[in-house]
Amino acid sequence: MAIDLVKENIECEQLLGESTADSVIKGEYVIPDTHPDVYQILTLDAKPSILTKEVMQDKIYLEGQIQLNVLYLAKEDETRSGVHNVVYTAKFQNSIELNGVNRNMPCEAECYIEHIEPVVVNERKIAVEGIVKLKAAAYKVYNFEIVKDLRGLSDVQVLKNNSSIDKIVGTCDGEMVAKSHMQIPMDKPQIGTVLKCDVNMHKKETKVLDGKVQVSAFANIYMLYRGKDTSDLCYIDNDILVNKELDIEGVSSFMDSYTDFRVDDMIFDIKEDDLGENRIVDVEALIRSNTKVMNKEQMDTIEDAYSPSMIMDMEKKNYELNVMHGQANNEAIVKGNIEIDSEMPKPASIIMSTGSVCITDKKLVEDKVVVEGLLKVEVLYKTNDEDKCAHVIRDEIPFTTGVEIAGAKIDMQCVAKVSLESIEAAIEANTIGVKAIVEVYCRVNYMRNKEFLVNVMPKEGEKPSKKASITIYVVQKDDTLWKIAKRYHTTVDTLVQINELEGIDAVQAGGKLIIPGRALI
Numbered sequence: 001m002a003i004d005l006v007k008e009n010i011e012c013e014q015l016l017g018e019s020t021a022d023s024v025i026k027g028e029y030v031i032p033d034t035h036p037d038v039y040q041i042l043t044l045d046a047k048p049s050i051l052t053k054e055v056m057q058d059k060i061y062l063e064g065q066i067q068l069n070v071l072y073l074a075k076e077d078e079t080r081s082g083v084h085n086v087v088y089t090a091k092f093q094n095s096i097e098l099n100g101v102n103r104n105m106p107c108e109a110e111c112y113i114e115h116i117e118p119v120v121v122n123e124r125k126i127a128v129e130g131i132v133k134l135k136a137a138a139y140k141v142y143n144f145e146i147v148k149d150l151r152g153l154s155d156v157q158v159l160k161n162n163s164s165i166d167k168i169v170g171t172c173d174g175e176m177v178a179k180s181h182m183q184i185p186m187d188k189p190q191i192g193t194v195l196k197c198d199v200n201m202h203k204k205e206t207k208v209l210d211g212k213v214q215v216s217a218f219a220n221i222y223m224l225y226r227g228k229d230t231s232d233l234c235y236i237d238n239d240i241l242v243n244k245e246l247d248i249e250g251v252s253s254f255m256d257s258y259t260d261f262r263v264d265d266m267i268f269d270i271k272e273d274d275l276g277e278n279r280i281v282d283v284e285a286l287i288r289s290n291t292k293v294m295n296k297e298q299m300d301t302i303e304d305a306y307s308p309s310m311i312m313d314m315e316k317k318n319y320e321l322n323v324m325h326g327q328a329n330n331e332a333i334v335k336g337n338i339e340i341d342s343e344m345p346k347p348a349s350i351i352m353s354t355g356s357v358c359i360t361d362k363k364l365v366e367d368k369v370v371v372e373g374l375l376k377v378e379v380l381y382k383t384n385d386e387d388k389c390a391h392v393i394r395d396e397i398p399f400t401t402g403v404e405i406a407g408a409k410i411d412m413q414c415v416a417k418v419s420l421e422s423i424e425a426a427i428e429a430n431t432i433g434v435k436a437i438v439e440v441y442c443r444v445n446y447m448r449n450k451e452f453l454v455n456v457m458p459k460e461g462e463k464p465s466k467k468a469s470i471t472i473y474v475v476q477k478d479d480t481l482w483k484i485a486k487r488y489h490t491t492v493d494t495l496v497q498i499n500e501l502e503g504i505d506a507v508q509a510g511g512k513l514i515i516p517g518r519a520l521i
Contacts, residue, residue, distance in 0.1 A: 003156075003312070003456055006149035008299070010142065010452075012166050014322030015413055015445060016100055018137035022114070023094040025066060025130045028121060035084055036074035037123035042083065042392045043378055044118040045069040045196065045354070048092070048111045048132050055103050059095045060136040062109055066090045068128060069196055070118060071380075071392075079386050082231040085195045092132055101138040109136040112358050113376075133358070137415065142319060146452040147302055157491055159304040159482055163450065166324045167297050169255060170248040174289040178219035178240040184279035188234050189227025191270050191278040196224040199263045199285045202421045202439070206259040208293055210252050215259050215289045216243035220422075223268070223281060224352050224380075231389050233382065235352045242287050251293045256327060258443070259291040294324060302453045304482065308489045311464060315455040320447055325405065325412060327443040331421065332401035334375045334438055337431040338393050345391045347381040347432065353425035354378050357438050360398075362416045369403045369414050369442040379425045379432050393432055403442040412446040464489035471515035475507050488515045 031038060050064040068088040076082045101107070116130025150156050178199070184190060204217040222237035264286045271280040305314060340347065355377040362371050375397040383391055408414075421437040473484060481492045481504045492504055498514050507513070 003150055003458055004152040005147050005456060006151060007145045008148045009145050010165060011168055012321060013106070013139045013141045013168060014320070014447065015415065016105065016138045016140045017098055018135065019096050019098045021094050021096045021134045023092045023132045023134055025090055025092060025116065025128065025132055027090055028125055028127045029086070029088045031086060031124045031126070035086060036076065038072045038120050038126060039075050039081060040073040040388070041118045041120060041126065042071040042073060042390060043380065044116060044128065046113050046116050046130065048113060050109050050111055053107060053109045053136070055101060055105055055107050055138065057102055058099055059097050060101060060107055060109065060138065061093070061095045062134055062136070063093045064091070064111060066092065066132065070126060071195060073388065073390070076231070080231065081387050081389050083195065083226055083233060083390055084193070090128070094134055096134055096136045098136065098138055105138045105140060107136055107138045109134070111135065112356065142321065144319070144454070146454055147456060148300070149302070150305055150456060153307050153310065155309050155491070156307045157305060157485070158302055160300040161303045162298060163301045165297050165299060166322060167295050169251050169293045169295050171290070171292045172213065172246045172248050174215055174244045174246050174291070176242040176244050176287040176289070178221065178242045178285040178287055180221045180238045180240050180281070180283040182223070182236055182238050182281040182283070183273070184236065184281070189230050189232055191225045191281070192228035192230070193226045194223060194268065194270065195226060195233070197266065197268050197283065198222060199266055200420065201261045201263065201287070202419070204259065204261055206257045206291060208251055208253055208255050208257050211249060212245055212247050213251065213257060213291050213293065214243065214245050215291060216241065217261050217287070219285055219287060221283050221285060228278065233351050233380070233390055236281070244289070246291065248293055255293050255295040256324070257291055257293045258327070259289050261287060261289050264288050296324065304486070305453070305456065306486045308464060308491060311459040313457045313459060314453060316451050317454050318449055318451045321450050322445050323448055325407060325444040325446055327441070328403050328405050330401060330403045330440045332399055332438045332440055334397055334399040334436045336395065336397035336434050337428065338379065338395045338434065340393065340430050340432065344393065345383040345385045345388050347391070347427050348384050349382045350425050350427065351380045351382055351390065353380070353423050353434065355420055355423045355436060357418045357420050359416055359418055362414060364408055364410050364412055364414055364444065366410070367404060367406050367408055369405060369408060369416060369444065370400065371403065371416050371418070371440050371442065372398070372400050373418055373438065374398055375436055375438065377423065377434050377436070379434070381432070397434065399438065401440055403440055405442065405444050408444045412444050414445070415443045417441045469517045471517065473513045473515050475509055475511045475513060477509045479507065479509070481507055484513065484515070490516060
């Protein structure tokens with residue numbers, strides 16, 4: 001008689017490993033003819049992004065670009081200075097070594113500026129040199145079938161065990177457009193030149209519902225501009241909510257998720273108001289999201305099986321599975337005071353503060369992930385000096401925060417990510433006080449070995465041999481009714497009935513059991 005195998009597909013992934021590499025950025029750039037000579041560089045805003053990634057044998061190859069926005073002071077007459085900007089693009093490429101990775105593995109990659117420095121070569125040329133830190137993580141995907149049940153034999157005996165398996169239920173990509181319509185108030189000058197326009201994503205949220213996910217975030221769109229016919233610098237911003245509902249078959253509200261947001265493109269348009277002044281700014285930013293939904297699924301897996309009337313070959317395979325122990329978010333408040341030394345011009349007012357965050361170290365302790373990071377901050381402020389109408393002060397502020405994940409242990413693995421939620425600066429005595437909120441996300445995993453039944457084949461022409469007489473069996477240490485029944489080609493129910501046992505656990509070492517034999521005709 002044929003055995004009907006009921007199978008189920010298992011898909012899960014584990015973190016194979018993560019690694020980093022440094023990519024050196026170095027180049028010289030000419031000031032366009034439409035711009036005045038460089039007197040002093042104020043800021044260099046460098047935004048790196050990864051354009052392509054390719055997984056190879058034992059390494060991950062990355063290509064990217066950096067958008068460089070240089071703000072500089074220029075002499076506009078003998079006593080007065082003004083702020084101008086120039087935009088350049090630099091390319092980078094590098095490989096990250098990671099043992100065991102191959103072309104079929106998915107990977108995540110990110111990059112950030114570790115250090116970058118602009119230098120004035122002469123009044124018409126600047127040089128830029130720095131390091132981009134590249135980070136990649138590769139995941140090993142398991143996709144295999146297991147035998148969930150056996151049918152077709154009336155006397156087949158199956159021992160099942162409830163197991164917890166982390167499964168990837170689904171992934172989906174979303175696309176949203178953040179649209180901002182900003183009006184410059186009359187107490188500020190109209191727009192002359194846009195020096196910087198950017199977007200920062202914050203207050204990110206994902207809700208998993210039945211058959212779909214809702215992703216949402218706020219896009220903080222901000223602009224720094226120089227007033228028309230004046231050297232005044234002005235800053236405006238606007239928070240725009242973006243959200244989208246995405247279908248993912250098979251997901252439900254009790255499942256876990258993680259969403260990554262990124263700004264892919266942005267355009268702005270300056271328009272005139274009813275008075276003919278440049279006081280209207282329309283900005284559109286393309287926001288992309290990538291959501292992964294995971295579930296810790298409870299399922300009955302076959303630990304063992306046999307038939308009293310048939311000999312079966314059972315094929316088992318051992319898999320090293322990733323177990324997601326837990327994930328959590330935490331908001332860290334980072335504070336610091338930047339000293340204003342005697343050589344710097346005194347601040348009259350803060351124009352704009354910007355920053356970026358990165359992780360310098362992470363470690364697991366009992367019930368917690370400890371994350372160490374660095375907040376890199378730049379504060380642009382107005383001065384009362386005519387020859388230096390604006391100045392920039394910068395600093396690096398270290399921080400340490402803990403993310404509570406109950407049951408986390410030192411020998412587990414963890415993934416950590418940080419993002420800047422908000423930053424503000426204020427003049428405090430002879431310092432600039434900085435306060436930032438950093439969002440920290442941690443996910444803790446560990447590995448465990450699990451053996452699964454993947455195939456069952458009957459041995460043709462072979463049948464179990466039974467003794468004709470009754471056997472009196474003395475229970476040994478570590479014996480179970482299942483083991484005894486399988487050894488003597490009978491069933492657990494038969495042993496319970498004949499021996500009048502109260503249950504399947506009512507056996508002790510040294511006890512005696514009656515094992516029925518085969519009837520003779």
